[in-house]
Amino acid sequence: MSSTVSLKAPFSAGGAFELDQERCRKLLEVALRKGGDAADVYAEFAVGGSMVLEEGIVKSASRGVSVGVGIRVRKGEAAGYAYTEDLSWDALVRAAETAAQIAQGADVAPVDVTRREIPSRYPVQTPSLLVSGLDKRELLLRADRAARAEDARITRVEASVAESYREVVVATSAGVYVRDVQPMLRFGVRVIAEQNGKRQAGSSGGGGRVGMEYFSRAGKSPEEHAKEAVRSALAMLDAREAPAGEMEVVLAPGDSGVLLHEAVGHGLEADFNRKGVSNYSGRVGKPVASELCTIVDDADIAFGRGAVNVDDEGNIPNKSVLIENGVLKGYMHDAHSAKHFGVEPTGNGRRESFRSVPLPRMTNTLLLAGSSDPEEIVRSVTRGIFARRFGGGQVDIASGDFVFSIAEAYLIEDGKITAPLKDVNLIGNGPEALSKVTMLGNDLQISDGIWTCGKDGQSVPVGVGCPTIKISGMTVGGTDVAKR
Amino acid sequence: MATKQEAVNALLTLADEVLARLTAGGATEAKVVARSGQDLSVRVRLGEVELVEEAGTRSISVRAAKGKRIATASTSDLTSDGITRLVNDALELCDLAQEDPFAGLPDASALATGWDDLDLFDPACDGVDAAQAVERCKRAERAAMDYDKRITNSEGASFGRVSGSFAMVTSGGFRGGYAGSYASLSVSPVADDEGGKKRTSGYWTARRHLSKLDSDESVGREAARRTLRMLGAKKVATGSYPVVFERDVARSLLGHFAGCVVGDSIYRRSSYLIDRIGTRVASSLVTIVDDPLIPGGPGSRPFDGDGLASRRNVVVRDGMLELYLLDTYSARKLDSKSTASAAGMTGTGAGTSNFVLQAGATPADSIVKQTKRGLYVTQMMGFGFNAVTGDFSRGASGYWIEDGELAFPVSEVTISLNFDKLLQSIDLLGDDLDFKSSIASPTFRVAEMTVAGT
Numbered sequence: 001m002s003s004t005v006s007l008k009a010p011f012s013a014g015g016a017f018e019l020d021q022e023r024c025r026k027l028l029e030v031a032l033r034k035g036g037d038a039a040d041v042y043a044e045f046a047v048g049g050s051m052v053l054e055e056g057i058v059k060s061a062s063r064g065v066s067v068g069v070g071i072r073v074r075k076g077e078a079a080g081y082a083y084t085e086d087l088s089w090d091a092l093v094r095a096a097e098t099a100a101q102i103a104q105g106a107d108v109a110p111v112d113v114t115r116r117e118i119p120s121r122y123p124v125q126t127p128s129l130l131v132s133g134l135d136k137r138e139l140l141l142r143a144d145r146a147a148r149a150e151d152a153r154i155t156r157v158e159a160s161v162a163e164s165y166r167e168v169v170v171a172t173s174a175g176v177y178v179r180d181v182q183p184m185l186r187f188g189v190r191v192i193a194e195q196n197g198k199r200q201a202g203s204s205g206g207g208g209r210v211g212m213e214y215f216s217r218a219g220k221s222p223e224e225h226a227k228e229a230v231r232s233a234l235a236m237l238d239a240r241e242a243p244a245g246e247m248e249v250v251l252a253p254g255d256s257g258v259l260l261h262e263a264v265g266h267g268l269e270a271d272f273n274r275k276g277v278s279n280y281s282g283r284v285g286k287p288v289a290s291e292l293c294t295i296v297d298d299a300d301i302a303f304g305r306g307a308v309n310v311d312d313e314g315n316i317p318n319k320s321v322l323i324e325n326g327v328l329k330g331y332m333h334d335a336h337s338a339k340h341f342g343v344e345p346t347g348n349g350r351r352e353s354f355r356s357v358p359l360p361r362m363t364n365t366l367l368l369a370g371s372s373d374p375e376e377i378v379r380s381v382t383r384g385i386f387a388r389r390f391g392g393g394q395v396d397i398a399s400g401d402f403v404f405s406i407a408e409a410y411l412i413e414d415g416k417i418t419a420p421l422k423d424v425n426l427i428g429n430g431p432e433a434l435s436k437v438t439m440l441g442n443d444l445q446i447s448d449g450i451w452t453c454g455k456d457g458q459s460v461p462v463g464v465g466c467p468t469i470k471i472s473g474m475t476v477g478g479t480d481v482a483k484r
Numbered sequence: 485m486a487t488k489q490e491a492v493n494a495l496l497t498l499a500d501e502v503l504a505r506l507t508a509g510g511a512t513e514a515k516v517v518a519r520s521g522q523d524l525s526v527r528v529r530l531g532e533v534e535l536v537e538e539a540g541t542r543s544i545s546v547r548a549a550k551g552k553r554i555a556t557a558s559t560s561d562l563t564s565d566g567i568t569r570l571v572n573d574a575l576e577l578c579d580l581a582q583e584d585p586f587a588g589l590p591d592a593s594a595l596a597t598g599w600d601d602l603d604l605f606d607p608a609c610d611g612v613d614a615a616q617a618v619e620r621c622k623r624a625e626r627a628a629m630d631y632d633k634r635i636t637n638s639e640g641a642s643f644g645r646v647s648g649s650f651a652m653v654t655s656g657g658f659r660g661g662y663a664g665s666y667a668s669l670s671v672s673p674v675a676d677d678e679g680g681k682k683r684t685s686g687y688w689t690a691r692r693h694l695s696k697l698d699s700d701e702s703v704g705r706e707a708a709r710r711t712l713r714m715l716g717a718k719k720v721a722t723g724s725y726p727v728v729f730e731r732d733v734a735r736s737l738l739g740h741f742a743g744c745v746v747g748d749s750i751y752r753r754s755s756y757l758i759d760r761i762g763t764r765v766a767s768s769l770v771t772i773v774d775d776p777l778i779p780g781g782p783g784s785r786p787f788d789g790d791g792l793a794s795r796r797n798v799v800v801r802d803g804m805l806e807l808y809l810l811d812t813y814s815a816r817k818l819d820s821k822s823t824a825s826a827a828g829m830t831g832t833g834a835g836t837s838n839f840v841l842q843a844g845a846t847p848a849d850s851i852v853k854q855t856k857r858g859l860y861v862t863q864m865m866g867f868g869f870n871a872v873t874g875d876f877s878r879g880a881s882g883y884w885i886e887d888g889e890l891a892f893p894v895s896e897v898t899i900s901l902n903f904d905k906l907l908q909s910i911d912l913l914g915d916d917l918d919f920k921s922s923i924a925s926p927t928f929r930v931a932e933m934t935v936a937g938t
Contacts, residue, residue, distance in 0.1 A: 006569070016565065054752065057582035060832070062556040063573045064545075065566065077529075081537040085560045098538050101614070133580040156753055192753055192872065199753065201872045242877075244900065244936035245722035275529065277639050277674045279681050357535065392867045394879070398674055398682035399717075401896045403866035403879030425868040425877040425898045427936075429681075477868070477877040477898025479934040481724055 005129050009045035009167040010067060010087055012179075017087035019043050019069070021113050024171030027071060028111055030096035032173060035105025036073035036080075038335070039096075040172040040313060043069045044354040048164040049129055053140035054157070061133065070354040071095045074336065075103040081357050113177040118310040122209035122303050124183045128163045131212050136161050139215065143189045143222035150230040153237070156192040159222070161185070168312065172335075176314035184305070184461060185210050186449060189225045193233035202233025203407075206448030208305040208463075220448070232389060232408055235420050242409065242421035242478025248384030249426060249474045250377055250412060254445035255390045257464025260367050261453065262393040262402040263430040264288075264295055268322050268330075269348070269360040269455075270337035272397050279400035279430065280328065288328045289434035292370050295323040297332055299347060299363035305449030306364035306463035308350070313358050317347025322365075326434075334360045352458035359456060364463030370440025374468040377439045379415035385476055386410045386417050387426070400430035403477075425477040433471055441468030488605055488649055488663035491520060495651035496661050498544070498562075503653050505571045506548050511578070513549040513589050514655045518542075521648030526614060528621035529640035530629075536614045541648075544570060547832070550578040552587050556832075589656035589790070590812040590822065596660065596793035599786035603779045606693040609645045609665035617643040620669060620700050627704030628673040634715065635708050639672035639684060645694075658791030666782065667694050671707035677715050685710035685863065690920045692780050710862070713883070717893035719937035720884055726858035727899055727933045728851050728885070731916055733864050734925035738772070738841050740869045740876070740903065742923060745799055746825070747814025747834040749871060756874030756904060757805065765805040766907035769844055769928075772800040774809055774825065776837030783838040783922025789826035794837065797823045803908070809834045841925040844913025848927040851912045853888040859935050860885050861899065874903035880935075897937040906930055 011019040024041050031039035045067045051058050069092055070083035080102025082095040128136065143159040166182040188205030204225040207214060215221055251259060264280075272278035280288065289295070299308045299317035310316050313335045321329045333341070334349030337360055350361035378386065386409065393404030409421040446465035453462045495518040506514040520542040527535040544567070545558035555577030559570045612620075625641035644667065651661030670688035677683050687707040689698035698706075729737060749755035757765060766772075776785050776794035787793055790812045798806055810818065811826035811834040827835025852860055865879035877900035883890040901909075914927035 005573075010561070010563075010565075016563070051580070057584060059581065059584045059587075060554045060556060061577040061580040062558075063577060064557065065559040065561055065569065065573075067561045067566075076532075078533045079535050081535065083539045085540075085542060085562070102533070102536055133577070137580060137582075158752070194753075199872050201754065201870070242900075244898075244934045246938055275639065276637055277682060277684065281682075283680065355539065355541075357537065394865045394867070396684070396863075396865065396881075398684040399677070399714075399895060400681060401865070401879070401881070403868070403898070405866055405868040405877070407870075422873070423868060423870045423875040423877060424900075425866050425879060427865075427879045427896055427898050429896060431680075475719070475896065475898060475936050475938070477879070477900050477934075477936045479877075479900045479902075481722060481934055 007047060007127065007129065007165050011043045011045065011169060012167065019169055021115065021177050024177060025111065025113050027092055027096050028171065028173050030093055031071055031073050031100050032108035034100040034103040035108055036075050036100060036103040038074045038173050040072050040170060041069065042312060042354055043169040044166060046164055046166040047129060050160060050162040051136060051140060053144055053159040056144055058137050058140055066353065068354040069095065071099045072357060073099040073102050078102050079357060083354050111173045111175060113171045113175050115177045118178055118180060118316055121300055121307045121309050122183060124209065124211040126211050127165045127183045128185050128211050129165050139222045143226040146223035146226035147189060147191050147230050150227055151234060153193045153195050153234065154191050154230055155194045158190045161187050170312060170314040172314045178310045178314050180309050183209050185214060187225065189229045191229045191233050193237055195237050198237055200233050200236040202229045202236065204228035205450050208303050208449035209307055210303045236408060239420040239422045241480040242424040243476060243480045244478040246473050246475050248381045249471045250381060250384060250386045251469040252388045253441060253443045253467050254465065255447045256387065256469060257365060257367065257447055257466040258390050258393050258404050260295055260466060261362060261365050261464050262395040262404055263428065263433055264323065265362045265365045266395050267397055267400060267430055268332055270331035270333045270341065271360050273331050274337045274340045278397050283328050284330060286328055287326050288431045289323050289326045290437040291326040292437050292440045293323055293326050293434055294368045296321050296368065297362055297365050301364045301446060301463060304364050304446065304463045305451065305461045306362065308363055311347040311349045312351045313349035315345040315347040315349060317363060320346045332360050332362065334358050350460050352460055356458045359458065361455065361460050362453060362462050364465065367466040369442050369444035369467045372439045372441050374441040374443050377441055377468050377470050378412060378417060380439065381412045382414060384412045386412050402430060403427045427475045427477060433474060436472040437469060438472045439470035443467045491649040492651055492661040492663055495520060495649055496653065496659065499651045499653040502544060502546060502567060502571065503655060506546060506574060507655060509571055509575045510550060511548040511575060512551055515547045515652065516544065517652045518544045519648055519650045521646060522610065523646045524612065524614060524617060525642065525644040526617040526621055527640050527642045528618055528625055530638055531622060533618055534640055546570060546574050548574040548578055549587060552583040552585055553578045553581040554584060554587050555581055586813060586816045589654055590792060592657045595658045595791045596787040599793065602777065602784045602786055604662060604664040604692055604784060606665045608694040609667050610647050612645055624669055624671045624700040624704040627701040628671050628708040631705050631708035632712055634675050634712055635673045636676050637674035639674060641671040643669050652791065654791055660787055662786060664692065666690065666692055667697060669697055669700060669703055671704045673708050673711045675711050675715055683711055683714040685714055692782060714881065714893050714895065717881060717895035719896050720894055720935065721938055722936045724932050725935050726855050726929055726931055728855060728858065728860045728929045729927065730862045731918060731925055731927045733861050734928055735923050736864055738839065738925045739923050742836045742839050744871050745808050747808050747810040747818060750808050751814055751817040754872055756872065760805050761807065763805060764803050764908065766800055766803045767910040768803040769910055769913040770800055770803050770907060771842045773798050773842060774836050774839045778838050781838040781919060783836065785837060788824045790822065792822060792824035795824050809836060836923065839923045843915045843917040843926045846912050846914055848914035848916035851914055851927055851929050852885055852890060854912060855885045855888060855929065858885045859894060860890060876901060876903045876906060897935050899933050899935055901933040
């Protein structure tokens with residue numbers, strides 16, 4: 001079977017609705033006709049594909065195309081936004097005129113836009129969408145065979161591959177014109193194990209802004225993901241009631257970075273601080289975590305799920321230090337908040353698609369490594385929880401309270417990891433929990449690309465990372481009150 | 485401007501054309517869904533406009549089969565090239581899928597051919613322009629800010645309206661469409677608390693009909709009240725207590741349950757409720773109905789995503805599980821009959837429409853009064869529900885109940901209990917049902933749960 005996928009955006013050079021610098025300049029001119037302070041044009045072409053296997057067969061294959069242009073005009077603290085899926089010149093001008101309505105003033109002098117060079121943080125040779133569908137189907141079938149062969153207690157296997165290719169053009173009244181191509185691949189396996197009337201699910205997955213070479217990396221073959229999913233499901237078959245109450249917690253490296261994302265990351269997105277509604281508002285220069293903690297947001301993780309060459313407002317993000325040795329250094333900005341605070345944008349202005357306005361968002365958020373031996377960290381705990389796999393989290397920005405759920409947890413007794421525990425939530429308060437970080441491992445890991453962050457109804461892919469972490473006290477939301 | 489019926493007719497014609505091209509291209513079965521809509525959303529913060537967003541949207545999605553090989557495709561590019569690509573993508577992908585013996589459209593005899601108007605569209609929604617939306621937000625936010633001096637800040641007030649038309653045609657002979665609308669208003673005030681913490685809560689109203697929204701001022705005042713009552717919140721000692729769920733969080737619990745009674749979760753063995761038909765799954769106070777035929781209901785629809793006439797399904801009666809919600813596919817997998825519950829017109833699988841835990845007899849405000857000591861939950865956080873095992877553990881905040889009174893606010897605790905036990909130990913059920921979203925529940929009390937705090 002030949003692949004017929006075309007990845008040519010209709011607004012690219014030679015396309016039916018080419019959006020070159022001159023046309024973007026004209027749209028910006030229309031957008032600023034009512035006296036806006038700033039304007040930007042965001043054109044997006046996205047092709048997504050997915051295949052799902054269950055019950056031993058790939059039951060359905062799907063593909064979607066989404067294309068459109070969003071135009072924003074800013075005036076003071078206000079923004080007008082309009083988007084269109086119709087790329088005809090008339091429709092684009094109408095969108096620019098609609099967005100312009102936010103301002104009520106005189107025409108603004110025309111702007112020039114010049115092409116800006118951007119870094120290349122995910123130079124994928126062949127986007128997976130151009131690879132034969134049969135090759136991708138085989139990945140799913142391999143995962144299915146491997147999971148079933150691994151253990152007779154596995155009763156269900158589901159595997160999926162989802163891929164996307166996004167081409168964007170951003171042009172701004174600050175004179176920037178950029179074009180970026182953003183691939184994304186995600187692979188996942190989920191199994192159900194059953195024994196003596198008990199059932200448990202286990203899963204494993206990964207990806208990032210990568211091509212098919214992902215599956216050749218160490219530990220990333222479909223078989224290895226299948227084995228990991230099986231291991232996790234079987235381990236949890238014997239899970240017992242988790243304890244309830246405050247105790248010591250050790251978090252495994254990698255995906256535990258979800259804790260930082262919730263406990264710190266969101267509260268440091270500058271829109272919340274511009275509005276003064278975050279519990280981190282007005283605390284730059286002050287201690288907000290234990291001295292062990294240095295936390296960065298780093299868009300420059302090669303092929304990372306949260307990596308971006310340029311943000312969705314035309315700014316190039318680099319590594320932003322958020323917290324250094326426990327002291328709050330700065331926030332993550334989009335163009336709006338940067339102007340408000342009188343600082344340079346940090347390149348964190350991201351959006352889900354052309355249907356949404358950009359917001360300050362995280363890219364890859366990392367807690368840097370400490371110096372402890374991870375085994376020594378576990379040995380230091382008399383009675384506590386070891387959290388190995390995570391289900392996601394949420395934060396209340398105002399109070400700083402956050403939760404995150406653990407899909408695979410174990411009891412630590414006298415320095416040893418012992419019984420597996422049923423699903424449990426951890427709850428804490430951002431600055432309080434981070435002030436209780438008493439040990440950090442020397443084993444920084446970055447999560448394999450599975451995480452998606454939601455804010456204001458917009459989802460964007462992100463990365464997280466951290467070493468083994470010990471927190472001296474967190475509330476563990478188990479059911480077992482007696483065993484405290 | 486075209487009327488909504490004209491818009492639906494135009495979409496039907498477009499869908500017919502795409503269906504004909506799929507069939508001509510070799511599809512043995514196909515379903516085409518076309519939609520269009522217009523949205524306005526506005527946000528005001530501290531009396532100033534923060535965002536005005538306007539757009540028109542449109543899309544087509546298709547599901548095609550060659551024999552028992554299924555593919556789906558969608559596009560927002562409705563140019564001739566875009567539609568050609570859509571048709572070619574779907575046909576090409578069919579060859580990639582593997583044969584699924586259970587796939588296929590429902591029998592033609594089962595299809596809906598006529599239906600009542602469910603009052604899903606209010607032309608007044610589209611009539612709200614940006615300036616009016618801004619005014620409503622300003623009024624609502626001002627009511628919150630003026631409610632109490634301790635409200636010092638705001639995350640803003642938002643008004644949104646969406647209206648859309650939708651059409652579905654299938655090669656099996658179904659052809660239908662309708663229009664719908666939805667408007668909402670929300671307010672999120674902020675108050676300063678001790679230790680640099682801030683407190684925010686909010687309140688919202690939403691309806692298909694503009695005139696049925698709560699008044700702007702009452703939304704603002706309720707939002708302020710909910711924010712203020714969290715000031716000074718603290719943890720409580722770990723223990724087992726009765727837990728009262730206010731209706732907006734009770735709704736979230738009901739959402740977990742909904743995910744466990746849909747056919748896909750059952751045949752995938754991903755629900756703690758498999759093999760439980762005819763058994764007790766909740767206390768005898770509990771009756772849960774999925775009813776797509778409620779006039780003006782947020783989740784109402786005249787037919788399901790397979791084109792079957794909608795019907796009212798009693799899922800749980802007096803605590804006993806009566807049925808799973810099935811679409812044509814999951815019904816075949818489970819050797820049963822569809823309950824006309826095929827979900828979202830583009831998606832696959834079964835889903836809920838208006839999924840409602842029926843109101844009980846206890847006045848909602850007396851539930852706390854009848855509770856000597858326990859937790860009154862007004863907000864939950866996180867994702868701690870395992871559908872396979874029913875294990876439930878989520879973050880919570882609300883109020884501590886002492887001698888039937890709300891004594892002090894509580895935050896940063898978790899509440900945990902296996903869902904099977906949780907629903908079976910509902911011992912008081914309120915009378916305060918509200919239909920602002922498609923999953924609805926009154927306030928209820930669970931006799932005992934683990935509350936983890938200090």
